[in-house]
Amino acid sequence: MADPATYRPATGTIPTSPGVYRFRDDDGRVIYVGKAKNLRQRLTNYFQDLAVLHERTRRMVTTASSVEWTVVGTEVEALTLEYTWIKEFDPRFNVKFRDDKSYPYLVVTMGEEVPRVHITRRTPRKGDRVFGPYTQVWAIRETLDLMLRVFSIRSCSAGVYRRAERAGRPCLLGFIGKCAAPCVGEISVQEHRKLAEQFCDFMAGNTSTYTRRIEKQMREAAAGMDYEAAAALRDDLIALDKVMEKNSVVLSDATDADLVGMVQDELEASVQVFHVRGGRIRGQRGWIAEILDDSGPADLMERALTTLYAEGTAPKEVLVTTEPANRDQVQALLGSRTDVRVPRRGEKKDLLATVTANADEALRLHRLRRTGDLTARTKALEDLGQALDLAEPPLRIECFDISHSQGTNVVGSMVVFEDGLPRKSEYRRFSVSGDAARDDTASMHDVLTRRLKHHLDPPKPESEEEKRRFAYPPSLILVDGGPPQVAAAQRVMDELGITDIALAGIAKRLEEIWLPGDDYPVILPRTSEALFLVQRLRDEAHRFAISYHRSKRGRAMQTSALDGIPGLGPARRRALLDRFVTVKAIREAGVEQLQEVDGIGPALAAQISSALRSEGAEDVAVDMATGEIIGG
Missing domain, CATH: 3.30.420.340 (UvrC, RNAse H endonuclease domain)
Structure with missing residues (x-):
């Protein structure tokens, strides 16, 4: 039985980033794989006094003789890498996922004469180019759909391919431009393979080569007044940009920033942080904090920023949902080169709203876990x-x-x-x-x-x-x-x-x-x-x-906007709102459309249209989600 102290790494050498770690035994076999939001915090827990460890954990750390780790960008990457390693090494001390579900891969069958791209949960075959695994199949389906616009390689099954060969007519994807149709000779097998290699190159991260090439072709087509080709190339470029954004959310100004979102109730606060580097989200962390005093949002934000940057370097911008209390002291802690602010508009405000939504969801799930436990x-x-x-x-x-x-x-x-x-x-x-x-x-x-x-x-x-x-x-x-x-x-x-x-x-x-x-x-x-x-x-x-x-308030406000129109009683007002929902829609409807409502004749329809378009009614609209009057 090994003593964990003999292979314990120095605490300062362990990164605080998200990552995946592996314990190995004397023979070098991987006996346990785990993931962590914070590798340092997680790994130091394994090297406590053996008496306080769970029996299973104690047996694992005394069987192991070394530990190693790999840093990743996000918790999602940590999850997928952990899953891959558990499948690959089958560690003896790991508990498999409860549902033991598999994750989807994007596979290009480069081992075939005419390569095919498809999404699968099965183990890829030898010679295939594999990308993933991905945690959300809908995301990779959207990515593939966009990629086929630019790299139109075959995605059909072998049966469909052979049927198109015999018929001499491509399938629907060939007709809409999402397949180069090698089945009917519209592209040679060699050219199609080259296209598949370019697809793999792009998915592997070499994106700039293809975006620059398409930009150059688009400019040349525009200079030659071939505007249809230029427009098609422009659409291809937009598709590739969307793919890159889906792989990692992008801020257009390629800034370095941390976005800190927070929500709270009377008892607890939930904090989520997105770390954006080079305009891309490189990491995420979050925690639930118990509120034991009368701290407000500003006090809690001050504590969150202090926790984040007391021992680390702050990026160029720190975007928060609430200005921290004692802002001058917080600014001194972060340094003069860091700008702490609440974004008021644009994509940074939108991304911060996403961070805050994650914090709200984390708090909701935390409550559900508490009340969901029998x-x-x-x-x-x-x-x-x-x-x-x-x-x-x-x-x-x-x-x-x-x-x-x-x-x-x-x-x-x-x-x-x-x-x-x-x-x-x-x-x-x-x-x-x-x-x-x-x-x-x-x-x-x-x-x-x-x-x-x-x-x-x-x-x-x-x-x-x-x-x-x-x-x-x-x-x-x-x-x-x-x-x-x-x-x-x-x-x-x-x-x-x-x-x-x-x-x-x-x-x-x-x-x-x-x-x-x-x-x-x-x-x-x-x-x-x-x-x-x-x-x-x-x-x-x-x-x-x-x-x-x-x-109810929104409905009442909508009805009040129709009051005072002669001949329009409660029943007809309700019928109008049932048909058009909002006063704005009623105002924009033509006289003929108004007459389609039961009880509304030509004269009354003209009177309604005239009244709502007149001064004093024309700026009235109601937000049905909140019931608030907008304008007027």
Whole structure:
């Protein structure tokens, strides 16, 4: 049994980049392959005290006699290289992917007389040129489609090729210019092989040779006034540029920059960093940080930048979603040559939006992993039941929220979690009007009254769908709000005589749990599974209410733009919006198109068109996604 200390590399010699590492035994055999976002951090974990290591890990490091690593550009490259090495070396200590799926390759069959390019998940044959593996098959299909425009080599199967040879007529790809059609002699076998070699050369990274050649040919064709050929070459050049962009996202100014995106909620923050060098994304990293104080976005961004550059060199630009706190100190840490800023427009802003979307997705997946784990869900429900002094864990929880705009378009939402997971088929939404819409407590009273009356006296179902509307009574009702909202909900239960359903409210600011009649809230530990569950319930109810409110508000704003047109009543307004969706589309429609709507005659259609095109209406449009008025 080897002592890991005898082959442990010095910590400072291990890179902090993403990469793949291999442990070898005394005979040089690879016994374990792994990947890491940060090689130094990952590998140092293997050389801890043997007593703290897992039994399987302890056996691996004591069997090994050396470790080596390969640095790659991104985590995706690390994943694919790890997969390739596991397939190649079959290490004894590796656990295979759970689904043991294969990844697609792009293969050019240079061993055949007439080479063929195709995508396959099978092991390539001897003599084939292989590119990949790729993690997303749709991406390589798009790449191949673009490449065939420039390097129009054969991509058909042997059967299709022989059938075209016999018929003396090429297949569809030959007719549309995505195959040089060697099957019917439109190009010789030797010329086709040369074309396949050029395809392989380009895919191997020698791109500049072909882009410069096409640019030269395009200029020569334009100078000779052969504009059709020049346009075709221009399109070829655009296709190659798209291929290069798909292989690695490109910023047109070839800048060196780090893009730092961050999203947060009350408990955690998610940070994602894209490292762009020479205009191309060369690496990505990210982490979830627990928020244990009252840090805001600026404070968290300061900590993120300090973590990133305290021991490293910053690039020319650091693009962030939020200006860091103590900007002068952060700037001094990064150096005077580094520009820290929030991009306001253009492709850098767009790329930063992609980084931020990755951060948001990472936080969402982190929450799902917590709530998706059966043990965590069970503990969350047990802890919540104990905290609220319930006789048993609340297996069905319904959470209610109210949304409005300054008292208008008031709506309520009900989301349902069963066994700690969302039950979206049983989500419900409520439209609130009249006296019930005067404030949040009255609206909450109205919504809960309507819901709980179904619990006490469910209507006779006319269909299976109706039967499932309020399938089961909840074990616990959560309302979004503090003591006033809880008191309103308790009044409903008292009025209806309901005593078998628990009730609580969750206040946004400090994540406090309020119980009816209590002077002080229940404070759940910030790291407890119960708090994560309650927070997700509240966030889901809020999201569901906001989405309904925005759609209702947008519809109301659209309808108001049609008010005042003589002869256009509510039914005809609804019919117009059903047909054209937006006021802008109605305004742009011709009189003949307006007459296609039921109830709209020639005179009324002319009046509608005239009214909407007149001054004061012509600049009104509504964003249906947000319900906001644009212009006017």
